[in-house]
Ligand SMILES: Cc1cc2nc3c(=O)[nH]c(=O)nc-3n(C[C@H](O)[C@H](O)[C@H](O)COP(=O)(O)O)c2cc1C
Ligand code: SF4
């Protein structure tokens with residue numbers, strides 16, 4: 001079964017040159033290739049947006065591990081995406097200080113404006129909305145991260161103009 | 168009041184670069200330790216200072232280092248890891264140090280690595296700290312250029328290479344042995360101990376994992392001595408501490424203050440007291456996995472011993488305030504939802520118990536609970552407690568639950584009797 005998966009994928013979608021070079025560098029920093037698998041997942045995800053079954057098998061083959069083993073790692077972590085995601089990722093903090101300071105109002109507002117719930121992607125493919133544990137700025141709650149941009153002390157009426165920046 | 172950790176942090180400016188940091192007295196500790204002190208002297212000095220780990224458990228840092236095998240028979244490969252995974256809900260102190268003064272962390276790491284003779288180090292940084300990642304990478308580059316990292320540092324014969332590793336999001340990555348598994352490219356589940364990481368850690372080699380704030384203290388102790396460090400504190404634990412307050416207070420924030428300042432001073436003076444229209448009901452003194460304390464405890468000292476004598480833990484020293492307009496049941500539900508989600512699934516009480524607890528709390532919050540549910544919650548809190556699991560996540564999850572049942576029992580009962588949340 002394992003070998004079937006691997007064999008099938010040698011002939012389908014592989015890693016591109018740029019991905020291989022970046023992964024090679026990470027592999028050179030650790031005692032054995034498998035130890036670089038999280039870095040490899042990050043590299044491919046950065047490039048392709050998410051980790052498809054084909055991408056997963058290609059990475060596993062490249063690092064000399066089984067696809068099942070790599071998937072057990074990939075699915076363990078909150079921010080490795082095994083499903084397609086939108087162009088922008090909204091990580092809304094749903095932890096305690098933001099809960100006290102009203103993150104649910106923000107969630108409802110995002111819900112309304114984008115018409116999506118946690119775990120969903122807007123129909124135009126622009127935004128994926130995800131809950132995230134404490135973003136480490138609880139003194140400026142509620143907080144959210146859109147891609148690399150951190151927003152703090154957010155008022156619900158600011159959301160519209162924040163989202164506009166990404167459209 | 169001296170504030171060694173934050174005196175060079177100015178939030179409106181980029182952090183000091185290597186040159187500016189040196190001009191402000193930085194990297195003196197590297198020169199002193201590597202050129203004038205033996206590794207064992209560094210360990211003894213840190214032990215003597217009574218610096219206790221700032222990651223939550225509060226273990227004497229010098230003592231922890233002294234368990235690393237040293238001398239000719241010790242393995243030639245050893246590792247030092249800075250735990251910058253800060254993901255405990257309500258905790259926002261390491262971010263300040265990481266973004267505000269990355270060279271201070273690097274300097275602490277170089278000295279710590281020298282003390283245990285580790286030639287490779289990692290900063291394990293959580294995914295969400297994007298700005299910190301950029302600043303640390305820049306600082307590492309500058310430190311290599313200035314000769315504080317790399318081969319034969321300052322001609323001392325000591326070599327130290329430092330890498331940044333960013334995580335992919337999981338609270339468990341902060342648990343020290345789970346962190347090592349994550350660094351090895353595995354699922355972040357903890358390891359059974361013994362062996363302890365000091366003896367067999369990353370890739371089976373002796374490894375020290377220290378919290379960011381712990382490491383940032385090291386250069387100052389090297390420069391100013393153990394007695395100076397102890398004199399900073401209002402308690403028997405040495406040094407200053409980064410304290411934080413969040414919730415419905417007037418001025419939420421994070422401050423470096425003498426270890427052992429009172430909880431009242433923190434909340435009423437530094438955080439400016441409760442917002443108008445809100446009354447204080449309770450507080451988690453050190454992050455999500457600590458027991459609630461109440462008004463009765465406001466005058467305790469915020470140090471490891473005093474907080475634990477009051478029935479909680481200093482934890483990370485960043486507190487979350489519960490006010491009288493926020494539902495305690497909803498509050499605890501939010502915490503347990505987090506813990507249930509982040510459980511790695513290895514131990515039964517944690518994997519099975521936490522989702523159960525979360526569901527019971529939700530049904531109580533929805534007005535669908537019964538009084539026997541409270542007994543169930545108490546039993547679960549006991550089962551999650553110390554001794555039944557591989558790591559401290561489950562006991563940590565039990566702490567706010569058991570203390571909420573103790574201090575806010577009437578709120579739970581009101582939900583049950585009124586068949587709704589009285590705060591809605
Ligand atoms: C679930 C869990 C999460 C943890 N997260 C962190 C963390 O994010 N940062 C940290 O420094 N320590 C964390 N710890 C504590 C570490 O296991 C460890 O005690 C600490 O890094 C040791 O450093 P210190 O001796 O300098 O305090 C966590 C512990 C547990 C059980
Ligand atoms: S207590 Fe929970 S998080 Fe810790 S090892 Fe057990 S199952 Fe995993």
Ligand code: FES
Pocket residue numbers: 093094095096097098099133134135136137138141142143256257258
């Ligand atoms: S709880 Fe939201 S940033 Fe900490």
